[in-house]
Amino acid sequence: MFQAVSAKLAQTLLVLLIVSAASFTFLKLAPGDPVSIMLGSDYSKTSYDQLTHELGLDQPVVFQYGHWLANFVRGDWGISYITNQDIFELAVMQALPVTLTLAALSLLIALLIGIPTGVLAALYRNSWIDVLATTLAIGGNAFPSFYLGIILIWVFGVDLGWFPVLGFVAPWEDFWQGLWHLALPAVTLGAWYVGLIARITRSSLLEVLGQPYILAAKARGEPGWRVVWVHGMRNVLMPLVTVIGLQLGGMLRGAVMTEVVFALPGLGMMVTTAVLNREYIVVQAGIMLTGLLFVAVNLAVDQTYQFLDPRLRRR
Structure with missing residues (x-):
């Protein structure tokens, strides 16, 4: 070990x-x-x-x-030439929490919509529900985040006035105001992953539902919800966690454009502003933080496998 x-x-x-x-x-x-x-x-x-x-x-x-x-x-990342701020404080204390909050909320939205959509598509295979779910999944993958963000701003921010289109309120300071300001950015960033999670859930669950242990559970008279959500989804989680872990890097990449469109003060906005100002020492800090997040996610996924598959646990 x-x-x-x-x-x-x-x-x-x-x-x-x-x-x-x-x-x-x-x-x-x-x-x-x-x-x-x-x-x-x-x-x-x-x-x-x-x-x-x-x-x-x-x-x-x-x-x-x-x-x-x-x-x-040593934690001495230098001083910003433009803002005269300590780069460690700017990146880690100010920008990183914004990006992590946006990514977490986007992933939560993607899971809450993508998994049930994939399950319904698998249970009602080749029906109109399956076609609708597949259409939504492909549509979510087809929209670039910056384009979808502009549409959401136009419809729900400008025309309807339901959500703010600019600015950021930290949820740890004002929870409901923070969620209100992050609603459109989180939907923008999470839309692509809704389609991905739905497709992975559907294909994996279809394969699992044909396994002998599922047929045995049905023969024992277990309720349908238990067969799907306990016996079935337990074995779907492994490929689902793998895909989510691999795609979280893409979520961080997509956060760059999302933060720029909605003017969120996260890592994406920090790096974009630094590139425009030719402040490459700040860009280097953003790259290293992104690399650290990639590595941390991969390590977390590796450890998660041991909990999802008992065969991988070391005694």
Whole structure:
């Protein structure tokens, strides 16, 4: 057990190291000069060279990366050139909770709609319910998040006035106001995953319902809901968790456009603003946080398997 955990941690550290080195190198090749941004439009060559030396930007990229990595591990992520804020506080304390809240609410909506839709489609295979559920699933996959967000803003925000179209209220400060402000962004981000979860649930449940243990449960006279939701869904959870774990990265990617459309102060908005301002040190922080989230989700999925499948549990 200890060796398996150690191997996972070693792989995790190696992945993060590769991600940090690759992203740092590519950002150095990107256009834009942070020194020019910090000095403004009017500066002398002497002041430019002096600030470049103070920031260590005149050193080789390898030394710059080593210096950045040592500071990053210690929690010193630097200072934003534009806002003059500590980047660790900006990314972890301010932007990350917004993105995690949006992703969690979007995933909850996708599960609450996608799983029952997939179950109904499987139970009423080739009926009008199955056709309707499949149509909704394909439709949810077909709409890009930014386009769906604009439509929702136009219909439910502008025309009907049911929901706010801009701004963010933290649910941990005002729960109901927070949910009200996050309703449209969460639906926008979760719509694609409703279709994905519904399709995976349908196909997996159809396969499970033909297994001998399901037929035996029916022969024992167990209620239909128990056959489906206890015996059937127990074995559907494994592929469902796998797909959700693999696609959570896509949800974080989709959160970028969603946060931009709805002006939410999350990681997506932070990275987008930093790219536009050529503030690549902030972009690097956003990339590393995203990588950490990817790794954390994969580790959580691996541990979840042991609870879903007793055969994987170590005694």
